[in-house]
Amino acid sequence: xxxxxxxxxxxxxxxxxxxxxxxxxxxxxxxxxxxxxxxxxxxxxxxxxxxxxxxxxxxxxxxxxxxxxxxxxxxxxxxxxxxxxxxxxxxxxxxxxxxxxxxxxxxxxx
Numbered sequence: 036x037x038x039x040x041x042x043x044x045x046x047x048x049x050x051x052x053x054x055x056x057x058x059x060x061x062x063x064x065x066x067x068x069x070x071x072x073x074x075x076x077x078x079x080x081x082x083x084x085x086x087x088x089x090x091x092x093x094x095x096x097x098x099x100x101x102x103x104x105x106x107x108x109x110x111x112x113x114x115x116x117x118x119x120x121x122x123x124x125x126x127x128x129x130x131x132x133x134x135x136x137x138x139x140x141x142x143x144x145x
């Protein structure tokens with residue numbers, strides 16, 4: 036962010052100097068215009084800074100919400116998976132036994 040602001044300031048300064056050197060206005064008019072441009076630039080930089088701060092605050096809030104909700108949700112999901120595995124083991128064993136019996140019976144019919 037600091038690099039952006041430095042680049043913005045340097046670019047503005049270079050643009051201002053170029054404008055002064057190539058201006059076809061009086062000194063008073065040029066100074067007034069330059070003062071207005073500096074004020075506009077300062078306002079723009081302040082708005083960007085405020086936006087960045089608001090974005091950082093939103094990210095921190097999102098991280099907090101994520102921590103508060105994701106951790107318990109993942110724990111609940113893991114518990115449900117363990118319960119499912121515990122309940123499905125006997126059923127899977129019966130299916131496997133029935134499949135082996137069918138295969139054995141089908142093999143005896145040949």
